[in-house]
Amino acid sequence: MAARKHLVVLLILFTAACTAAQDGKPSPAPRATSSSPAEPGSxxxxxxxxxxxxxxxxxxxxxxxxxxxxxxxxxxxxxxxxxxxxxxxxxxxxxxxxxxxxxxxxxxxxxxxxxxxxxxxxxxxxxxxxxxxxxxxxxxxxxxxxxxQECPKSTPAPPSTSTTPPPPAPICVVVYRVNSEWPGAFQAEVTVRNVSGALIEGWTLRWRFADGQTVTQMWNAAVSQSGADVTVTNAGYTALIVPDGSVSLGFNGSVTGPNSVPTAFTLNGAACTTG
Incomplete structure (x- = not known):
């Protein structure tokens, strides 16, 4: 009889322990967690x-x-x-x-x-x-x-073979010569030769003095000067220069110091070589 009482007490205590929760309320059964996204085999x-x-x-x-x-x-x-x-x-x-x-x-x-x-x-x-x-x-x-079709492989651009085009061939050769000098003045002669291969009909010759020279008188052409820059245009009878032909002009000039020869000439805007 005592053993049965003990068994009843144990059952009561076990039931109370399984259902007891805070505040005396039964605790809810745990919820199953949701499966992870895209489980293997799904x-x-x-x-x-x-x-x-x-x-x-x-x-x-x-x-x-x-x-x-x-x-x-x-x-x-x-x-x-x-x-x-x-x-x-x-x-x-x-x-x-x-x-x-x-x-x-x-x-x-x-x-x-x-x-x-x-x-x-x-x-x-x-x-x-x-x-x-x-x-x-x-x-x-x-x-x-x-x-x-394989992807194209990038390759370095080949080195440029383009070069600066050579300057055009000169159309003229200019010879500048000082014939005589005396204190404060000089006389010079300029010869222009046509090497263009074509007839030159009318021309303008330009150069620049380096030492402050001034043209005071010119023959066979007309002259104007602005500072060191000299511009010479043909006379009526010197307008034509045949291929490989030449024309000469002369002038008197004044100078107060050195009298160096000009090194650059242009004829109708094209560079000439000097001889």
Whole structure:
């Protein structure tokens, strides 16, 4: 009888311990946690394709497809088009999952990564052997997809072969000679020869003095001077200079110091050589 009483007491205490909670209210049973997104083996849909090897699943999970290399820039558009046509809004099964990566099986059980590599649309990454490497080798040998045309390699531009065009051939040769000098003055002669190969009809000859010389009188031509710059134009009877012909003019000049010979002449705006 005493043993039965003890058993009843123990049952009462055990029941109270199982149902007791704060404030004397029974504690609710624990709720089951929801499963993680895209668990291995689960079926889902691909709702977006971000690039040739990155997708977004129906639950919002974004992940890269395992074992696929990033496509090169010139192959990226074709890879994106292939992945979009194959996976977008399609039912797939997540066969395995690692942080940030998934392996996707198509409804017929085909592994998408294997299909993409076998079609030559993407290359493998982090794979040392097996069906993926074998598929990539065959696609390369058959020149499928991206293997049909490799991305062009950038090459440095060849060095420019262009050179500065040579100056035009001179049309004239000028000989400047001081015939005589005396204190504060001098007399000079200038001969212009036509080497252009064409008839010169009317001309203007220009030069610049370096030592402050001044032309005081000229014959066979008309002269004007502005500072050191001298401009000579033909007389009526010296206007024509036949090819390989020449014309001479002379002048008197004043000078107060050195009397150096001008080194540069132009005829009708074209440079002459000096002789």
């Amino acid at each position: 079926s889902t849909k691909v709702r977006a394709v971000l690039d040739g090897r990155t997708v977004e699943l129906a639950d919002g999970t974004r992940a890269r497809i395992s074992s696929l290399a990033e496509p090169s820039s010139c192959a990226a558009a074709a890879a994106l088009d292939f992945t979009t046509k194959t996976l977008l809004n399609k039912e797939v099964r997540v066969s395995s999952i690692t942080p940030g990566e998934v392996s996707l099986l198509l409804p017929d059980g085909t592994d998408f990564a294997l299909l993409a590599v076998r079609s030559g649309m993407l290359r493998t990454s982090g794979v040392d052997g097996g069906p993926l490497v074998e598929a990539e080798t065959k696609a390369q040998q058959a020149k499928l997809g991206l293997w049909a």
